[in-house]
Amino acid sequence: MADAPTIHDAPSQEDLSRCVHCGFCLQECPTYLQLGIETDSPRGRIHLLGALTDGTVEATPALTGHLDLCLQCRACETACPSGVPFGRIMESGRAMILQQGAAPRSWRLRAWLLRQTLPYPKRLSFLFGVLRAYQRSGLQRLLRASRLLRVLPGGLSEAEDMLPHLPSSSYEMKPGGSPPSADTKKVALLTGCVMPHLYPRTHEATVRVLARHGIEVVDVPEQRCCGALSIHAGDRVTGRALARRNIDAFLQAGVDAIVVNSAGCGATLTEYGELMEQDDAYAEKARRFSALVTDVNEFVADIGVQAPQAALNVRVTYQDSCHLVHGQKVRNAPRQLLESISGLELVEMESPDRCCGSAGIYSLAQREMSMSVLDDKMRDIAATEAPVIATANPGCMLQLEAGLRRHGLEGRVVHVIELLDEAYRAEDNSD
Ligand code: SF4
Ligand code: SF4
Structure with a gap:
């Protein structure tokens, strides 16, 4: 760096x-x-x-x-x-x-743990490989049944409780889209640090939806974690080191836009300009970089969402992700994408723009408050009787999935872009 x-x-x-x-x-x-x-x-x-x-x-x-x-x-x-x-x-x-x-020691430990893991893709791949083996071997089932997990120290039992069922493989970038022509838009996708391991399906759906709109998605293998979690933990030194790396990698790719499907990462990337304003070598580049960043919901809405020709007959409620609605001021675009799907009934919950209690690693660091906030959220969700919860951030997806388990509710949590992708695939299958 x-x-x-x-x-x-x-x-x-x-x-x-x-x-x-x-x-x-x-x-x-x-x-x-x-x-x-x-x-x-x-x-x-x-x-x-x-x-x-x-x-x-x-x-x-x-x-x-x-x-x-x-x-x-x-x-x-x-x-x-x-x-x-x-x-x-x-x-x-x-x-x-x-x-x-x-x-306090807890802050320093948190910043150190984030600094030792998130910037390093190989360490993360190893960690998620171990977690996958833990789930697939049956050890997780055994430990959960024995209640031994409750005696784990230092927030580990909370972390285990939040762990979703991991997909069998992580996301690998497959460039996609229309064959480039002179006026084809070329974009890069921020893949992020943990999202390729937790929600590869969201990235895959994003690339397919962009391809559907004639957008070419190029690979930027030098990109790294956006630094949001470190910055929120007060470690702006690590955040700036990651910002320098991402600014260089994405600007060299010469893309028309940097598309982000994680609201927390998107808010941080749009603020690289501010983060780097005292770094003479990067201040101007950071402003240029931030101007290219766009949330995927907003990007697709702006270019004109193609209404899917097949219906998804499902009742959906939408949870605004804080860093999309409050951080990036994007409120309408996700709703616009959902409403473009015929048959989909969008039911607004009470206070959809109130936090679900996820907030990065807050659900581990401030467990009691996080769960109180989540419990209120799950009551509002249950009142909609919607079996599908759509949102726009992997942290919210993790938290809401934990909320469904905690409250014994049936249902599933998806990114908005996954529902759009499902509708396009239903259309393709009906041809
Ligand atoms: S709304 Fe809150 S933060 Fe804003 S000026 Fe009033 S007290 Fe201060
Ligand atoms: S928890 Fe309260 S003080 Fe903190 S960002 Fe949210 S609204 Fe503001």
């Missing part, structure tokens, strides 16, 4: 001072709704981060606990009439605490 300048992160006074303490964000904050405590609200956290930044308070365990309980869902950004960039304030605040050596 390229040599990096030393950058000291901290929330800017300009960002902090935008908060006028009106409280409009409080009723949109999942942790405030659960606890009713000011220090677990957006306004309270901004106040704490302001006091930390100007040095009037120290990063005590109680204070960092309130910051750690934030899902970074950014619902407060959507609600805020003053345009407070809460996501940026929280990310730079966590980075400041880590860089000053004031972070």
